[in-house]
Amino acid sequence: MGAGHAHPLYRIGDSVVHRAPAEVKLVCLVVFVFAVVATPREMFWPYALYAVILLGVWRLGDLPLRWILPRMLIEAPFVVLAVLLPFAEGGARVEVAGLSLSVSGLYAAWGIIIKGTLGVAASLTFAATTPARELPLALTRLGVPATVTPIIVMMLRYTDLLSAEIRRMHIARLARGDSPRMMHQAGAIAKGVGALFLRSYERGERVHLAMASRGFTGAIPEMPGVATAARATTAQWVTVATPAMLAVTVAIIAWGTR
Incomplete structure (x- = not known):
């Protein structure tokens, strides 16, 4: 992580x-x-x-x-x-x-x-x-269920990544003449939010599969160093x-x- x-x-x-x-x-x-x-x-x-x-x-x-x-x-x-x-x-x-x-x-x-x-x-x-x-x-x-631990950890880890992706999408829209303050751009913004949700879901699924394939069960083992x-x-x-x-x-x- x-x-x-x-x-x-x-x-x-x-x-x-x-x-x-x-x-x-x-x-x-x-x-x-x-x-x-x-x-x-x-x-x-x-x-x-x-x-x-x-x-x-x-x-x-x-x-x-x-x-x-x-x-x-x-x-x-x-x-x-x-x-x-x-x-x-x-x-x-x-x-x-x-x-x-x-x-x-x-x-x-x-x-x-x-x-x-x-x-x-x-x-x-x-x-x-x-x-x-x-x-x-x-x-x-502290004995937190193994299902909850990775959810919390991934949320912390990928908040910054999603924020950076939102900024990149915002810059890309501006570069193409988008004006976020105009009401007629609400549809484009909604589509961007939907695309970001789908990307986040797919990324989370890929990360979960990658972790599971490496034997991750949700519990963090003691690994010196x-x-x-x-x-x-x-x-x-x-x-x-x-x-x-x-x-x-x-x-x-x-x-x-x-």
Whole structure:
């Protein structure tokens, strides 16, 4: 799958977060996100503590805010949706700056924005400190089904390839006089999308057959010097999982004091 491949969100570094075992970081990511999602949206202080935990991890991982924040714009569509909720929800109303807003809608909007922001930030932290080549072995060690592992790995590996192919198709259309902003070109764009889908499907089928013919079953074997990394020790599990455990503690306290 290209051992030297690095996904665009990876930030090269040699921090303690970068060196942490990938399987432990993946478990921490999932636990942290679940803790954030499980926290009551009516409370505010737990989310401030979650942000402090992330800031601490960014400090240890040498991830500057100027690198993280621009990449969090991916959640912008969800923010737009959340802004509409206070106007659309029913129930009790409150006046804010002359506008009549739904109380439940305000809480719903707050929950979507803050939980989505923290989830995206945590995911970016994992992506920025974990090379793509470490993910297959980490998934195998965590017992992820062999059918799922190659799907995830191929998705990561070929996202860049498909993006490059889209750019090439776009340039080819422009070279032939295409104007993507003109409505009458919508048919050509739709045909291009269909052609790209078919090419992607056929490429995936060929890659799968090639891998299967070489004995690939979905599980990533331990191959010294090629696809291997030291297994996480007990001390590493305890140390690396500390931010996730802190998040779980905050969520439990939040429910206890609700």
